[in-house]
Amino acid sequence: MPRGGASRVAVLALIALATSAAPRRATADRARLPRDARDERLDDDDARLRAEEHVAYASDARSRVGLRRDGADARQWIERISESPRAYVYRNFLTREEAEATIAAARRTMRRSEVVNEADGTSKTSDERTSSGGWVSGEDSEVMANIERRVAAWTMLPRNRGETTQVMRYEAGQEYAAHDDYFHDEVNVKNGGQRAATVLMYLSDVEEGGETVFPRGTPLGGAAPEKSGVTQGNACERALRGDPNVLAVKPRRGDALLFFNVHLNGEVDERARHAGCPVVRGTKWTATRWQHVGALNIGSFARTDSQTT
Numbered sequence: 112m113p114r115g116g117a118s119r120v121a122v123l124a125l126i127a128l129a130t131s132a133a134p135r136r137a138t139a140d141r142a143r144l145p146r147d148a149r150d151e152r153l154d155d156d157d158a159r160l161r162a163e164e165h166v167a168y169a170s171d172a173r174s175r176v177g178l179r180r181d182g183a184d185a186r187q188w189i190e191r192i193s194e195s196p197r198a199y200v201y202r203n204f205l206t207r208e209e210a211e212a213t214i215a216a217a218r219r220t221m222r223r224s225e226v227v228n229e230a231d232g233t234s235k236t237s238d239e240r241t242s243s244g245g246w247v248s249g250e251d252s253e254v255m256a257n258i259e260r261r262v263a264a265w266t267m268l269p270r271n272r273g274e275t276t277q278v279m280r281y282e283a284g285q286e287y288a289a290h291d292d293y294f295h296d297e298v299n300v301k302n303g304g305q306r307a308a309t310v311l312m313y314l315s316d317v318e319e320g321g322e323t324v325f326p327r328g329t330p331l332g333g334a335a336p337e338k339s340g341v342t343q344g345n346a347c348e349r350a351l352r353g354d355p356n357v358l359a360v361k362p363r364r365g366d367a368l369l370f371f372n373v374h375l376n377g378e379v380d381e382r383a384r385h386a387g388c389p390v391v392r393g394t395k396w397t398a399t400r401w402q403h404v405g406a407l408n409i410g411s412f413a414r415t416d417s418q419t420t
């Protein structure tokens with residue numbers, strides 16, 4: 112056998128083994144399914160594939176355990192912070208590079224933030240939301256597509272249930288007053304049903320202020336607002352003082368907050384009302400992805416083929 116022949120054979124055998132063992136994407140019989148059934152199949156496949164990718168990503172991240180380039184801890188773990196509403200913080204969900212890429216991608220589209228106009232489902236400016244906002248889509252880059260997949264895996268709601276990710280920038284004094292992410296009207300609900308989950312990703316650290324607070328929530332180990340006296344009016348000021356009875360998350364670059372806007376029985380969870388407190392010092396950047404109970408099908412939130420494969 113020529114020199115190197117044995118190792119070439121071993122490599123070929125390994126390739127053959129890997130090819131035969133590689134998980135197959137279940138595409139073969141999609142085309143034969145009626146449209147609605149096919150959509151459900153796509154959703155199931157999407158969720159399964161994304162979950163696998165998520166695990167792969169997480170183990171890759173574990174192998175990179177250590178310090179970020181800026182000296183911060185880069186390990187990933189999830190903390191349950193409240194049962195009412197159901198809320199979790201995923202530490203280092205994003206890498207520093209992903210956070211920076213998200214900001215860079217959104218800069219092109221930044222303008223004054225708007226809120227949903229519940230009368231007709233369009234958007235309007237409001238004094239309750241003084242930040243600037245932009246949009247980033249998984250259609251535009253593999254970085255964003257990868258983030259969307261991990262959001263889908265974490266929320267267990269497939270990627271095609273997610274609205275286009277919204278990026279926000281808050282300068283000192285800017286805030287997002289207390290509000291619900293679930294819809295109060297019927298117009299918006301027609302597009303994919305209620306917003307089941309919100310994933311709020313922090314793209315920057317903030318020197319002071321800018322906490323996300325839930326004035327009606329109860330932190331694990333803390334007292335319910337009925338007992339502690341936390342209200343919509345005082346939650347931000349108490350969060351700033353570090354009051355353990357306020358359900359609050361301090362922005363930290365890379366971390367992500369997940370909370371559910373609906374209970375498991377589908378009813379809206381009023382305890383999920385939340386606010387972005389005024390930034391005192393620094394600039395706060397966030398990216399929010401809302402995941403609906405069903406696939407989106409209207410307007411700029413509509414699913415596209417590349418979001419389902």
Ligand SMILES: O=C(O)CCC(=O)C(=O)O
Nearest residue numbers: 287322323386387397399
């Ligand atoms: O910026 C925050 O902390 C809150 C943002 C928010 O409420 C939202 O995106 O729905």
